[in-house]
Amino acid sequence: MPEQQEDRGNPSPRETPGPAGGRGGPRTGAQPESEAERRRRRARFLRELAEARALRERVQPRRAKAARLRHAMRMRTFRW
Structure with a gap:
C-alpha cells in the first residue's frame, strides 16, 4: 500500500496539537x-x-468472522 506510506511523512493531527x-x-x-x-x-x-x-x-480472525456474520444478519433484517 504505497499511498499509505507516502502520507506517513506528514505528522498526523493526533501528533500535533491543534489551535x-x-x-x-x-x-x-x-x-x-x-x-x-x-x-x-x-x-x-x-x-x-x-x-x-x-x-x-x-490478529483475531474468528472474532472478525463473527462480526462480519452479525453485520450481514443485521443488513438482511433491516427494512428500507
Whole structure:
C-alpha cells in the first residue's frame, strides 16, 4: 500500500496539537476549515480506520468472522 506510506511523512493531527491545544479538536477563533482540508482529514481517518480493521482481522480472525456474520444478519433484517 504505497499511498499509505507516502502520507506517513506528514505528522498526523493526533501528533500535533491543534489551535485549541488539544488533539485537533474544535477550532475556536480560527479561520473556518477549507473543504479540501476537511476532505484530506476525512480521507486520512478512513484510511487509518480501514488499516485498523484489517489488522484486527489478521490478529483475531474468528472474532472478525463473527462480526462480519452479525453485520450481514443485521443488513438482511433491516427494512428500507
